[in-house]
Amino acid sequence: MPDSWLDLDPDAQFGLATLPYGVFSTGPDTEPRVGVAVGGHVLDLGGASRALDAPFTDTVDRPSLDTLLAAGRPVWDQVRSALTRWLTDPAHADAVRPHLVDRSTVRLHLPFTVADYVDFYASEYHATNVGRIFRPDQEPLTPNWKHLPIGYHGRSGTIVVSGTDVVRPTGQRKPPTEPAPVFGPSVRLDIEAEVGFVVGTPSPMGERVEVDSFPDHVFGVFLLNDWSSRDLQAWEYVPLGPFLGKSFATSVSPWVVPVAALEAARVEQPAQDPEPMPYLRGTRPWGLDLCLEVRLNGHVVSNPPFAQMYWTAAQQLAHMTVNGASLRTGDVFASGTVSGPEAGQRGSFLELTWSGKEPLRLPDGTERAFLEDGDEVVITATAPGPDGTLVHFGEVAGRILPAR
């Protein structure tokens, strides 16, 4: 990696290996703008592009990433190259510097308009754990699980940016000890640590997207917390899947890491047996070596390894469109809970506490089966960048407010 004329702390977040995109504002009355995180700064991308008379100025001088997402891979590459050039060549320093804002002072927004939201279920460890817990009398993996990446549509309208408080949901649940369902606040409120992907380039209805076309359609990657009410979910989900147990809130990290930043993070996915059908095979590996960390009230409770996911995002994209479903700019799809083989690698409290039967003991002396009011969950991640650098994903954080 070339050096920046900016004095970047090599151990801090957001070196030149990442250059993630987001949307920020600097005060309550200022319009949100597209920004790029670099070190302790946010670069006002529209402002810098205007100052440097960049050909893509009109694409990025916007209140959201929507126009950049729709612009497609050649423009994404052009913007990323320009950013690297501007931040490394001292000749640009005078023009760029006035457009750097102190990152600690900005407010971050949901960076794009979410179109559809699909959530997958791609960790074999997670699906096996959940199968054992929810359906103890059956095989943990359903017969379809290794043939296709199972997914379902979630609620786009309740996708919120990191830092948004989450009100504990209320609804029906049926405790095993009761003859009929009861009504009230969820008592088994959980997280799901996931990785999200956002589509930039759309595809027409009736046509499918190949596994190898993943980088032409997907703009970037972020972290996602699929808040889940296990008691609402357990009562409602047969036969049509999760609904209110998930739809109250889904939090996303504010910085979208471009797919181009993840070249060094690409790894072979775990061996797949049976061999997937041809439409689920590609020529290059799309496993991604992201290391996630889940913290509850400041204490690390899990380190889920994304490289262990059975199905890749490229396979998920191909599956999602194999029936001719179109893609729109802003479509989000998420990996499903990231859980690894070890107890300390599970991406949900359902698994970490084995459905509440083995509460976590926190260093502050308290115990947790599921989330309590006031609890804050923060998920972070890093991935290998070029030349020993690290790609940073920032964080997705949320605090639980009492039920209303």
Next chain:
Amino acid sequence: MPDSWLDLDPDAQFGLATLPYGVFSTGPDTEPRVGVAVGGHVLDLGGASRALDAPFTDTVDRPSLDTLLAAGRPVWDQVRSALTRWLTDPAHADAVRPHLVDRSTVRLHLPFTVADYVDFYASEYHATNVGRIFRPDQEPLTPNWKHLPIGYHGRSGTIVVSGTDVVRPTGQRKPPTEPAPVFGPSVRLDIEAEVGFVVGTPSPMGERVEVDSFPDHVFGVFLLNDWSSRDLQAWEYVPLGPFLGKSFATSVSPWVVPVAALEAARVEQPAQDPEPMPYLRGTRPWGLDLCLEVRLNGHVVSNPPFAQMYWTAAQQLAHMTVNGASLRTGDVFASGTVSGPEAGQRGSFLELTWSGKEPLRLPDGTERAFLEDGDEVVITATAPGPDGTLVHFGEVAGRILPAR
């Protein structure tokens, strides 16, 4: 009902009792505009509002219904009152007449931007039939079915307007005779005759919408065909629900009938046992006496009675938000397949042909288990209007194209 100065055929579609909203264009190069169907005409609502200097002109002089949807119940009532006045008082005839377009010449568009799409499962007859077919060794209704309106999120991006061709989807299915899934075009392609609802007034995250608030939030009603691939669905839907079996296309009728047009169609819903929880109870009935008709290649194959639905749209709205999920302008929710107790009242071929075992014999001498390439399905509906009039819903039509 007062008479119109327009010479409306009392037996034709779209008398003054309906006055549905849509979006039309008059040529390939003209901008879509909000229109109102009345008899054989479309009233250019923006044009008429400008000519008559209506206070809501800016709300309706638009390329979609989005702004009108967001304007809320008082404006919806104001526009509907004005329309009735303009079309009945001869004093307005000269100002209105120039803004009437021959309905047979217009192209109709998807009338609003779809936000989230939720599909329910509210017919006891349908759910019982499907349970018997898909899970013959179990109770047909799952234990939760009579306690809550079961629903799931569908794909918003593939909601298309009536008349859009539907490409036969391709994907994985597992014939019972095969040891492993096979890949190819769906061989059990089906419809679901449903009624759709569109939200106008949003609600904030963390708060719920009461059953009685239904007419404050829901703008209007239309017909919906939830095209379904039964073979894709059967293989994929456990445990997270339908996904690719539904996401390739969902067709909607182009004319949105205002909730205000359905006062005379309101009926008591079927008795509910057990009594629903308080959050699912309202003070006024929201059963709706719509009579649907399903035609295959011109032949009537079913007459599903919407008044027989176990759960009402008002209960569905309350359920959908009881966990604090917000509503957005443009959210669509659909009833689920409308099936009545009689064989000729079933809203899907899955039920009409009992999973293909009892093919339908059509008057043209052919038989149908599921849909063949080239088949056209048209769903229409009427409901009682005031003073013996009929409210018309127009139609949702679609033709099957061969798999690509």
